[in-house]
Amino acid sequence: MTINASQHLSRLDSSVLDSLHGRSMLLTQDWTAAEIDTLCTLAEVLQALDGEGRVPALFPQQLFWALFFDQSTRTKSSWAGAAARLGGQPVIVDGSSTQVSHGETSVETGAMLGMNSHALGVRHDLILGEGNAFMRDAKKGIDDYLAATGDDRVVPVVNLQCDIDHPTQTLADLLWLREKFPGGLAGKTVTMSWAYSPSYAKPLSVAQGIITLFTRFGMNVRLAHPKGYQLMQPCLDAAKANAAASGGSFTVTHDMDAAFEGADVVYPKSWGPYDLMLERVEANRKKDAETMKSIEKRALERNAMNTSWICDERRMGMTREGKALYMHCLPADIGAEVSPGVMEQFRHDLAREANKKVYAIMALLSAAKGRGLKAALAGAAK
Ligand code: CP
Secondary structure (H helix, E strand, O other): OOOOHHHHHOOOOHHHHHHOOOOOEOOHHHOOHHHHHHHHHHHHHHHHHHHOOOOOOOOOOOEEEEEEOOOOOHHHHHHHHHHHHOOOEEEEEEHHHOHHHHOOOHHHHHHHHHOOOOEEEEEEOOOOOOHHHHHHHHHHHHHHHHHHHOOOOOOOEEEEEEOOOOHHHHHHHHHHHHHHOOOOOOOOEEEEEEOOOOOOOOOOHHHHHHHHHHHHHOOEEEEEOOOOOOOOHHHHHHHHHHHHHHOOEEEEEOOHHHHHOOOOEEEEEOOOOHHHHHHHHHHHHOOOHHHHHHHHHHHHHHHHHHOOOOEOHHHHHOOHHHOOEEOOOOOOOEOOOEOHHHHHHOHHHHHHHHHHHHHHHHHHHHHHHOOOHHHHHHHHHO
């Protein structure tokens, strides 16, 4: 049954929505469960309005910068799509083409970009300890500039993937689960599993983002990975605490079969070996390209010792009634992370999951920047 924009609007909590004014999204863990729930409802309103061709141009003549220090297809497109739908102008810049590579500090970069723009998105995900810190410093640069000049613009920072979290992805994933399970998410068993990839040593942040976000909503989250592929300890601690607070659970296993047994949802994707991700920090600090290359080679050799970690028909058959929902942030390594058959079976579901990101970003931008937002959306929904 399709729910229209007015029906979604009736669930939107105005007081929580108003409290989101001026908020940046740097980690989902910085937001309360009620704030995330309201943000998701707002995204659902915006998706319904978009489907009805009624999204109001809330931010005409506003500039939405995004800075990418890593490659992207979906998130760039979602940022641009969100800005355009809200009446703003997106600009997407390759981070390596900025003066950051010549030593400009992150605080200075934030100030320089923020003085001219109305929101800043950043992807900085490859080096542990760097990406989220860059975003926080850039936000400080923006906030200090706005305060010093008495400029009352709201310029939120949106994390478009860092070393710790990938909030716009995991919020999109949460929105997709809310659509697939309209009866509620509490009690659902979700497996976040490592899977084999030969392509590159991927960031840890999607897996970390999933275990920290999904445990907020009463789900039973299972993390599975081979030994040596652990995630950052603060994220594991947060997942455990979240699960205890929400009535869900959080467990870790090194057995992919056991993790799939009876699961309602599986999310198998690769990330790099933890010790080598740490080695990369020092090599990057020294700008040692040869060592960076050798770490990458060793990471792929390590991955190749775990080629049996694939989401295939046999493992999908072990899930609840053999009918678990397969999720992936994309791009997936077909034939390595996932069998061609499973990928094909879920191709359209994966596209719908990916398409939620534009609404997650629209919600983040409009909640942070809009005033009297519920009334404006109600006017559009009539
Ligand atoms: N999943 C995701 O973030 O995709 P991109 O890397 O293409 O943005």
